[in-house]
Amino acid sequence: xxxxxxxxxxxxxxxxxxxxxxxxxxxxxxxxxxxxxxxxxxxxxxxxxxxxxxxxxxxxxxxxxxxxxxxxxxxxxxxxxxxxxxxxxxxxxxxxxxxxxxxxxxxxxxxxxxxxxxxxxxxxxxxxxxxxxxxxxxxxxxxxxxxxxxxxxxxxxxxxxxxxxxxxxxxxxxxxxxxxxxxxxxxxxxxxxxxxxxxxxxxxxxxxxxxxxxxxxxxxxxxx
Ligand SMILES: [Zn+2]
Numbered sequence: 001x002x003x004x005x006x007x008x009x010x011x012x013x014x015x016x017x018x019x020x021x022x023x024x025x026x027x028x029x030x031x032x033x034x035x036x037x038x039x040x041x042x043x044x045x046x047x048x049x050x051x052x053x054x055x056x057x058x059x060x061x062x063x064x065x066x067x068x069x070x071x072x073x074x075x076x077x078x079x080x081x082x083x084x085x086x087x088x089x090x091x092x093x094x095x096x097x098x099x100x101x102x103x104x105x106x107x108x109x110x111x112x113x114x115x116x117x118x119x120x121x122x123x124x125x126x127x128x129x130x131x132x133x134x135x136x137x138x139x140x141x142x143x144x145x146x147x148x149x150x151x152x153x154x155x156x157x158x159x160x161x162x163x164x165x166x167x168x169x170x171x172x173x174x175x176x177x178x179x180x181x182x183x184x185x186x187x188x189x190x191x192x193x194x195x196x197x198x199x200x201x202x203x204x205x206x207x208x209x210x211x212x213x214x215x216x217x218x219x220x221x222x223x224x
Pocket of ligand 1: 180184190
């Protein structure tokens with residue numbers, strides 16, 4: 001009997017604490033507090049936006065509250081990123097459509113990989129050529145790569161590699177990626193000078209860089 005009462009009181013406090021934590025987050029996001037045999041305090045945000053906080057049993061509630069306060073901005077940024085990604089994700093139907101510059105086109109009788117390879121050769125290759133001339137920035141060769149990490153690269157021999165998935169992106173993001181790589185022909189590192197060079201061609205490159213982040217899930221998703 002005593003045990004049940006203790007348990008009830010304990011549960012009440014756990015509920016109360018969770019209530020407090022969520023007030024801290026302006027009730028915007030619910031955080032599940034999980035106490036256990038953990039060495040450190042740790043936050044995990046799943047792809048569907050669920051937030052879990054793992055904390056050692058001995059850690060005081062004040063410390064947990066301080067931790068959430070300190071991480072609040074990070075949590076909000078992360079959740080925003082997931083929301084953006086899900087918004088973009090839900091607008092694509094990669095099974096039935098190929099995407100060129102963000103426009104859906106039915107595959108018809110063409111195989112998916114041929115569709116995207118053709119799109120790359122027909123749209124991206126001429127675009128690289130044209131932008132190179134227009135910006136007076138040169139490259140020696142262009143090849144298509146299938147990278148899970150980057151959209152493009154330019155090595156010290158000015159050989160440009162572009163991820164075939166850039167075909168799918170909105171046009172202004174493709175232009176940004178190409179000009180970014182072309183600027184590496186002048187400056188190898190992401191120095192201040194490099195960004196001032198990018199800014200000469202794309203004054204709002206900071207916004208575009210942010211926009212591109214929404215599409216970064218494409219790099220790792222299997223769409224072929
Ligand atoms: Zn770069």
